[in-house]
Structures are given as C-alpha cells and as structure tokens.
Amino acid sequence: MLRVVTHVIGRDLRLALRRPADVCSVLFFFILVASLFPLGVGPETELLRRLAPGVIWVGALLATMLSLPRMFAEDFHDGALEQLALAPYPLGLVVLGKTLAHWLVSGLPLALVAPLLGLQFDLPPEALATLAFAVLIGTPALSGIGAIGAALTLGLRGGGVLLSLLVLPLYIPVLVFGAGAVDASIGGMNPAAHLFLLAALTIGGLAFAPWAAAAALRIALE
Amino acid sequence: MLDALNLECLRGEQRLFQGVGFTLAAGELLFLEGKNGAGKTTLLRMLCGLTPPNAGEIRWQGEEIRRLGGDFHAQLCYLGHQNAIKEDLTPLENLCASTHLAGDPLSEEDALAALEQVGLAGREDLACRYLSQGQKRRAALSRLAHERRPLWILDEPFVALDTQAVAWLSGVIGAHLERGGLAVMTTHQAVKIPAASVRRLRLGA
Numbered sequence: 328m329l330r331v332v333t334h335v336i337g338r339d340l341r342l343a344l345r346r347p348a349d350v351c352s353v354l355f356f357f358i359l360v361a362s363l364f365p366l367g368v369g370p371e372t373e374l375l376r377r378l379a380p381g382v383i384w385v386g387a388l389l390a391t392m393l394s395l396p397r398m399f400a401e402d403f404h405d406g407a408l409e410q411l412a413l414a415p416y417p418l419g420l421v422v423l424g425k426t427l428a429h430w431l432v433s434g435l436p437l438a439l440v441a442p443l444l445g446l447q448f449d450l451p452p453e454a455l456a457t458l459a460f461a462v463l464i465g466t467p468a469l470s471g472i473g474a475i476g477a478a479l480t481l482g483l484r485g486g487g488v489l490l491s492l493l494v495l496p497l498y499i500p501v502l503v504f505g506a507g508a509v510d511a512s513i514g515g516m517n518p519a520a521h522l523f524l525l526a527a528l529t530i531g532g533l534a535f536a537p538w539a540a541a542a543a544l545r546i547a548l549e
Numbered sequence: 550m551l552d553a554l555n556l557e558c559l560r561g562e563q564r565l566f567q568g569v570g571f572t573l574a575a576g577e578l579l580f581l582e583g584k585n586g587a588g589k590t591t592l593l594r595m596l597c598g599l600t601p602p603n604a605g606e607i608r609w610q611g612e613e614i615r616r617l618g619g620d621f622h623a624q625l626c627y628l629g630h631q632n633a634i635k636e637d638l639t640p641l642e643n644l645c646a647s648t649h650l651a652g653d654p655l656s657e658e659d660a661l662a663a664l665e666q667v668g669l670a671g672r673e674d675l676a677c678r679y680l681s682q683g684q685k686r687r688a689a690l691s692r693l694a695h696e697r698r699p700l701w702i703l704d705e706p707f708v709a710l711d712t713q714a715v716a717w718l719s720g721v722i723g724a725h726l727e728r729g730g731l732a733v734m735t736t737h738q739a740v741k742i743p744a745a746s747v748r749r750l751r752l753g754a
Binding site: 331334335338341342345346404405406407409410411412413414415416417421548549 | 597598599600601619620622623625627629630631632633634635636637638642646647649650651652676
C-alpha cells in the first residue's frame with residue numbers, strides 16, 4: 328500500500344526535475360516578496376525585526392499558493408488522473424504521495440532559504456533557527472490544505488483566484504503559529520508551544536486532507 | 550462477466566441515453582457505436598466507475614462495481630481519449646510508471662519488448678514531447694502488450710495510428726479475447742478484429 332505513495336512521489340519528483348523552472352520560480356517569488364519589505368521599510372532594524380516573522384510567513388504562504396494550481400492540473404488534462412483514480416488503491420494514498428512531492432519541491436526549498444531571508448531582517452541566530460524549523464514543519468500543512476483547494480477548483484475557469492480565496496483563510500492557523508514561534512524566539516522565549524501546534528496542524532493536515540482532496544478529485548473526474 | 554442494466558445518462562437538461570443494457574461474457578467484444586455526442590465516451594467512463602450512472606446498475610461477476618471498488622479496478626484496463634502520457638518522460642519511463650501505479654509492475658526487459666512491439670524501438674529514451682501524435686498513441690497502447698487483466702475498456706484506440714499499428718492492435722485485442730478476456734471499445738474506423746463473438750451496441754438510435 329505504501330509503495331504507491333513512494334511511486335507517486337518518485338514520479339512527481341522526476342517530472343519536477345525535468346522542469347526545474349517551475350520549482351525555481353516559486354522559490355524566487357518567495358525571495359523577492361521577502362526582500363521587498365526591507366527595501367520598502369528602510370533600515371530600521373527594530374521595526375524590521377518586528378515585521379520579519381509575519382512578512383516571511385506571508386511570503387511562504389503566497390509562494391505555496393503560486394504552485395498549487397499545477398498540483399493536479401496537468402494530470403487532469405493529459406488523462407493521467409483518470410488512470411490514478413482507476414488504480415486498485417485508495418485515491419487518498421495517491422493524493423498523499425502528490426502532496427508530499429509538492430512539499431518536497433515547493434515547501435522544503437522555502438525552509439532552506441528562509442534563514443537567509445531572515446538575515447535581511449536582522450534576526451538573532453536562535454530566531455533564524457526557529458524560523459527554518461517552523462517553515463520546515465509548517466509547510467507540509469500548507470501543501471495538504473492546498474491539495475483540497477486545488478482539487479476543488481480543478482478544471483474551473485478562473486480557478487486560480489478562487490483557489491486563493493478558498494485556501495488562504497485556511498492557512499491562517501499556520502500563519503499565526505508559525506509567526507508566533509519566531510516572535511517568541513526573538514523575544515527570548517521558548518517557541519516550543521507554537522512549534523507543537525504547528526506540528527499538530529501538519530499531522531492533522533496530512534492525515535485528513537488527502538481523503539478530502541481525493542473525494543473532490545472524484546467529483547472533478549465525473 | 551460484465552452486466553449493464555438499464556443505464557441512463559443525463560447531461561444537464563439533456564438525456565444522452567436511457568435504457569441501455571447488455572451482458573458481455575468471457576471472450577466477447579462489444580463495439581459501441583453512435584454519432585459524435587451520442588454518449589459513447591460517457592458510457593465507457595460509466596463502465597469504469599469514473600462517472601456514476603443516473604439510473605441503472607453495472608455489475609462485474611454479479612457484483613455492483615461501486616461495491617467492488619479497488620477489486621474491480623484490479624481487473625480493469627482503461628485507455629481513454631487522452632493518452633495519459635507525460636510529455637517530459639520518455640516512453641520507457643511512462644510505461645514503467647503507469648504499470649507501477651496500476652499495480653502490475655513490468656520488468657525493464659518486458660517494457661522494452663512492449664515498446665519494440667509498438668514500433669518505438671530506438672525512441673524509448675526520447676522525451677514524449679518530441680514524438681508525433683501517432684507515436685504518443687503507440688506509447689500509450691504499449692501498456693496492452695503485457696496486459697493480462699480480463700476487462701479492457703478502450704476509447705477510440707485506433708485514432709492517429711497507421712495501418713501497421715492498427716494491425717498490431719487488432720491482433721493484441723484478438724489475442725486478449727482468445728485468452729478469455731472481455732473488451733468494450735468505440736471506434737469510427739472499420740477494423741477487423743479476430744474475435745469469436747463480436748457484438749454491437751448503437752447509442753442514440
């Protein structure tokens with residue numbers, strides 16, 4: 328059963344490798360959004376430090392949003408999704424594989440560059456570490472929740488805008504706890520409580536979202 | 550054995566067909582006929598369980614296919630309108646990925662042999678985006694070379710194929726029927742398939 332998850336991950340990663348521009352554009356979007364703020368606000372380190380957690384997290388949310396419409400669209404248009412839906416496994420497992428692959432190509436790179444962006448905001452070293460860790464464990468929840476939105480808007484005209492309207496409100500808890508963790512770290516407090524809640528969102532998201540997204544995909548395929 | 554009872558399909562306000570039913574036994578081939586828009590593809594998708602019928606039932610070996618779920622899918626090979634070929638992957642990768650995901654992994658030798666049969670020898674390492682329409686169709690059909698599932702549902706399998714490939718495909722379908730398999734297909738071309746029992750169902754007549 329779990330082999331199907333690894334197969335889907337392998338296939339999607341291979342496809343992503345053949346088209347590195349898609350991965351890079353998301354990453355550069357994130358870098359640009361987070362870099363515009365220090366340029367716009369000016370070199371007031373105190374203010375930048377206050378802004379940093381929120382700005383970087385919002386950048387991560389928007390960058391994830393950018394890559395969501397592609398999650399199922401190509402498979403839908405070339406007929407591969409039908410074949411996945413007819414495979415003798417629960418479709419939820421296939422979606423779980425696609426969600427994890429999406430995280431590996433869009434969430435993981437964000438976690439790797441987030442500390443570098445934090446430097447622009449003059450974050451202390453412990454806050455940089457917290458930021459990287461929070462983005463690392465928070466972004467799988469973004470991919471999971473996003474999968475539901477991507478499945479619900481599959482094949483719709485103007486689905487991209489609708490997708491943002493559907494998904495961004497659901498991202499609020501991740502934003503609150505993710506930014507909260509970094510805030511706590513900047514203030515010299517222990518960010519563990521926020522990180523635990525973030526991890527809970529991710530586990531909950533990865534456990535439930537694939538099944539909801541699979542149900543939405545079946546409707547889209549009808 | 551595949552049974553369809555009294556199937557009905559509505560598309561919005563319009564009724565595409567109603568009261569469609571047939572029984573297909575082992576070794577039998579069913580040709581679905583009808584003009585464009587008669588609902589052939591929709592009926593095929595119903596038979597796969599992708600689209601639920603508005604009324605009626607589809608049974609495989611006497612059991613409703615919705616109830617069988619994955620067990621039915623493990624008996625079914627569906628090739629749709631679209632090729633389900635990834636343009637960025639090579640024919641070999643496509644074939645291996647699709648058979649893996651369908652649950653019957655193919656060894657690399659078998660996969661290469663299948664590609665040779667469909668006339669893609671020498672093209673197996675070329676990304677599918679560089680292939681012609683007919684070659685892409687061949688890459689998709691290469692799955693049938695080693696397919697041993699009993700029920701084949703094929704939507705316009707002969708589209709874009711040259712005469713040589715049409716002959717190969719007819720032979721493969723014939724061999725499948727001879728093994729006791731079942732096949733349901735649509736086509737607008739007059740093709741000769743070596744089958745003991747060929748039945749025809751006309752939609753929208």
